[in-house]
Amino acid sequence: MKSNLLSFLAFILLLIPIAKVSAQVEPSNPKVIQEGIKARQKLAEKSLLKSFPARNVGPVIQGARIVDIAVNQNNIKEFYIAYASGGLFHTKNNGISFDPIFDNEGALTIGDIALAPNNENIIYVGTGENNSSRSSYAGSGIYKSVDKGKSWEHIGLEGSQHIGRIVVHPENPDVVWVASMGALYSENEERGVFKSKDGGKSWEKVLYTDDRTGAIDLIIHPENPDILFASMWERKRYAWDFVGNGEGSGIYKSVDGGENWKLNMSGIPDDKYTGRIGLDISLSNPDIMYALLDYQKETKTKKERSDKDKLIPADFTDMSVKAFLELANEDLDNFLKDNGFPKKYSAVTVKKEVKEGIYKPKALAEYSGDANNDLFETSVAGSIVYKSTDQGKTWVKTHDYDLGAVYYTYGYYFGEIRVSTEKPDDIYVLGVPLVVSRDGGKTFLRTDTIGNVHADHQAMWINPDDSDHIILGNDGGLYISYDAGATWDHKNSMAVGQFYTVNVDMAQPYNIYGGLQDNGTMVGSSKTVPNERGQWEDLFGGDGMYVSADPRDRNIVYVGFQFGNYYRINRATGEREYITPAHDIGEDILRFNWRTPVLMSSHNADILYLGSQKLHRSLNQGKSWEAISSDLTKGGKKGNVPFGTITEIAESPLKFGLLYVGTDDGNIWRLKNGESWTQLNGKLPQGLWMSSIHASNHEIGTVYVSMTGYRNDNFKNYIYKSTDFGNNWVPISGDLPQESVNVIYQDPEVASLLYLGTDHGTYVSFNDGKNWQHLGALPNVANYDMIVHPRELELVIGTHGRSIYVVDAKPLQAIAENYNDNNFLIFEIGDIRFSESWGKKRTPYLKTYYPEIEIPFFVNNIKKESELRIQIKDEAGDIIKTMKPISINGYQSLKWNGLIKENQFIKKGKYEVILSDGKNETKKAFEVK
Numbered sequence: 001m002k003s004n005l006l007s008f009l010a011f012i013l014l015l016i017p018i019a020k021v022s023a024q025v026e027p028s029n030p031k032v033i034q035e036g037i038k039a040r041q042k043l044a045e046k047s048l049l050k051s052f053p054a055r056n057v058g059p060v061i062q063g064a065r066i067v068d069i070a071v072n073q074n075n076i077k078e079f080y081i082a083y084a085s086g087g088l089f090h091t092k093n094n095g096i097s098f099d100p101i102f103d104n105e106g107a108l109t110i111g112d113i114a115l116a117p118n119n120e121n122i123i124y125v126g127t128g129e130n131n132s133s134r135s136s137y138a139g140s141g142i143y144k145s146v147d148k149g150k151s152w153e154h155i156g157l158e159g160s161q162h163i164g165r166i167v168v169h170p171e172n173p174d175v176v177w178v179a180s181m182g183a184l185y186s187e188n189e190e191r192g193v194f195k196s197k198d199g200g201k202s203w204e205k206v207l208y209t210d211d212r213t214g215a216i217d218l219i220i221h222p223e224n225p226d227i228l229f230a231s232m233w234e235r236k237r238y239a240w241d242f243v244g245n246g247e248g249s250g251i252y253k254s255v256d257g258g259e260n261w262k263l264n265m266s267g268i269p270d271d272k273y274t275g276r277i278g279l280d281i282s283l284s285n286p287d288i289m290y291a292l293l294d295y296q297k298e299t300k301t302k303k304e305r306s307d308k309d310k311l312i313p314a315d316f317t318d319m320s321v322k323a324f325l326e327l328a329n330e331d332l333d334n335f336l337k338d339n340g341f342p343k344k345y346s347a348v349t350v351k352k353e354v355k356e357g358i359y360k361p362k363a364l365a366e367y368s369g370d371a372n373n374d375l376f377e378t379s380v381a382g383s384i385v386y387k388s389t390d391q392g393k394t395w396v397k398t399h400d401y402d403l404g405a406v407y408y409t410y411g412y413y414f415g416e417i418r419v420s421t422e423k424p425d426d427i428y429v430l431g432v433p434l435v436v437s438r439d440g441g442k443t444f445l446r447t448d449t450i451g452n453v454h455a456d457h458q459a460m461w462i463n464p465d466d467s468d469h470i471i472l473g474n475d476g477g478l479y480i481s482y483d484a485g486a487t488w489d490h491k492n493s494m495a496v497g498q499f500y501t502v503n504v505d506m507a508q509p510y511n512i513y514g515g516l517q518d519n520g521t522m523v524g525s526s527k528t529v530p531n532e533r534g535q536w537e538d539l540f541g542g543d544g545m546y547v548s549a550d551p552r553d554r555n556i557v558y559v560g561f562q563f564g565n566y567y568r569i570n571r572a573t574g575e576r577e578y579i580t581p582a583h584d585i586g587e588d589i590l591r592f593n594w595r596t597p598v599l600m601s602s603h604n605a606d607i608l609y610l611g612s613q614k615l616h617r618s619l620n621q622g623k624s625w626e627a628i629s630s631d632l633t634k635g636g637k638k639g640n641v642p643f644g645t646i647t648e649i650a651e652s653p654l655k656f657g658l659l660y661v662g663t664d665d666g667n668i669w670r671l672k673n674g675e676s677w678t679q680l681n682g683k684l685p686q687g688l689w690m691s692s693i694h695a696s697n698h699e700i701g702t703v704y705v706s707m708t709g710y711r712n713d714n715f716k717n718y719i720y721k722s723t724d725f726g727n728n729w730v731p732i733s734g735d736l737p738q739e740s741v742n743v744i745y746q747d748p749e750v751a752s753l754l755y756l757g758t759d760h761g762t763y764v765s766f767n768d769g770k771n772w773q774h775l776g777a778l779p780n781v782a783n784y785d786m787i788v789h790p791r792e793l794e795l796v797i798g799t800h801g802r803s804i805y806v807v808d809a810k811p812l813q814a815i816a817e818n819y820n821d822n823n824f825l826i827f828e829i830g831d832i833r834f835s836e837s838w839g840k841k842r843t844p845y846l847k848t849y850y851p852e853i854e855i856p857f858f859v860n861n862i863k864k865e866s867e868l869r870i871q872i873k874d875e876a877g878d879i880i881k882t883m884k885p886i887s888i889n890g891y892q893s894l895k896w897n898g899l900i901k902e903n904q905f906i907k908k909g910k911y912e913v914i915l916s917d918g919k920n921e922t923k924k925a926f927e928v929k
Contacts, residue, residue, distance in 0.1 A: 063477020662690025
């Protein structure tokens, strides 16, 4: 089940009526991004939790979207891979192991990377994914390293937001060209091709057309660095639509090092349907070039009826009531079944309702959309390959048959074409499948079928000295081939999953569930250690969304994929039943968000809530539904993405029937038992996407909400609290950096303890949002969803780029319970087992064996003149060991190897740890058993 095909089908089925929507929120000034980065860095530096531990539990097996690959030409075992939202990784051993090297920079989303050809120490990184999908995050400009990623410097273009390509001069690493795509959801001028002659200290915009057209691809002639080719792309995304083509798109050539450019589309369509264009040039014969065009002109071919006696939706468009009632019941029943009508409808019931005037026969034609479209098969030309044999002066289409199935309608997500480094007739087109041509583009075959290769291909490197050696990146991670793509070896060992949601069960140990971008839904043990212990299991396909296991029987799981397609599955028997509610004949089509929320009631696991533009409730595990609201949005807006949908559902854990619902167009509603729906967003900023709602389990009237302006290129933070059921709101952003907020979550044990996930990190507040602490153990990756396990009291964090982290919430709860300027705490110290082997080598080739006694503590009153001491006291009251940790405020963990003095270890018995600074003192016991 491939997510992009499902997306396409959902687009066709979900046609949205036009209605007014609130005025758009103004896009952020580029300075907001840089100010947010500086504020985050400052907050991280002084954070009381910069050393607080978090463990990554994976998964690693599924991979995630790789957007670029850069190989050290002097040592091809060393290369770098860039993820759309997971950062930059480096390997020195041909992919056996990888290290992240970009985790704490301004933005972890990457569009392109480039190594200086004549200096392997120099790396340029362009932040902001070069695809234009709904989860393509904006970057913060260009970064440079001169020491292979050990350190980084921001070198400008902060308003570029999305980088298409970086090219470094083959002889002078200070000469750099950058293809900037610009903002995704708004117009801006920092797009086009930029050039630097001083290693990024200054930039000159050398190719620009308008504020909606950016540069997506850029290549350099392999023998003459004065010759460059750039492809410009006009595109803009809205929350409800994506326009991925326009007259601004085209191929440009420069013969003077990028100072001047000339449009050259001779032989290639150059009109409003021209979309993204990928480029490549032959190393073995640079006169030969290829262009991969996404051409979005629609073609409508009349659909031949395979069975003329079979009813189709269009038959009902102008049918009279009399003719309808005369239809054979068998024929009408077959039509209802074949076209996905709810099971409650039969020929008998439908005829009865038509006869009573509840609706007309035309309603059956319109049930799934525009009936006239049912007479036609709508498609676009999609991917087209063009070839030039004169360095881009003229172009010729290479194939005489349709390659539309490579892209379908979403060429904005693809666009890479690669030429074999040794054979100019061998070309690879990267799309949903990976296809190859061995005859210059005349014919194509798939070459991603052996090796369990994932779909959606995004990046490729071909060895200049051995064209059979290929490195491939796609939505499933990293693959290497040594036979020109005939077979592939999957190299995933990085925890880089892009999670949309997380949830837990009550097993021992508990399991974690989550939905991932293009990698379905997975489940794994909370004790998993990536690449060492534990394994994750696939539950379902598509783009995984919300998932819940029945607390009474965790084999019963509610799971689904994009646009509201949900199932109840039985893991023990393999049974699955589609449970998504359907509208009645004659009603408006239901609109489901990409990340449609489904909530299992905490009061009764048989009760489910699901959001379209209405809130639906099931009392019987999704077997039947009732709409318990009317349209809670401002209405839809016509486009190729459902809009005017419910994005959040929250239920009070203190009172059944107390519900909150948020929408993508800025509405938030409350429902109390015995009352009608009440709209609550009158005093909140208008037109923002409701990203999370959290109903407190401490005070019945307390509720938290976060909103995001990300889909307007607005990167400010919006988080609010109400103590009167949402009637009034107060901001609780405190000293939080300006960055888009995805989720807010209140600790179940301590009311003042809050957790927050943004597009760039994870934060904790001990004082109900007055101040925020950056959780430094996590990279600056998007945090999409969180939950605290009710028994183990562990915070589970679902990131969109670095899989899942687990954090022990108990120390955080202890801090928050008495949070002030004089905190002095030692946390639980685990007991250990005595061993006679301490201080000895078990074999000559192993390290000396020492115990490890971890002493975690927290202080918040250390002055410059203060000095921390940790002392160990035995049962006799004697101080047997004194240690001096670093005298800084915040969380620390001192690890002691049990040595009292040389060759003398701690003995069996009970001990006390004393933490002091001369004025304050606290104690904690532990035992050596």
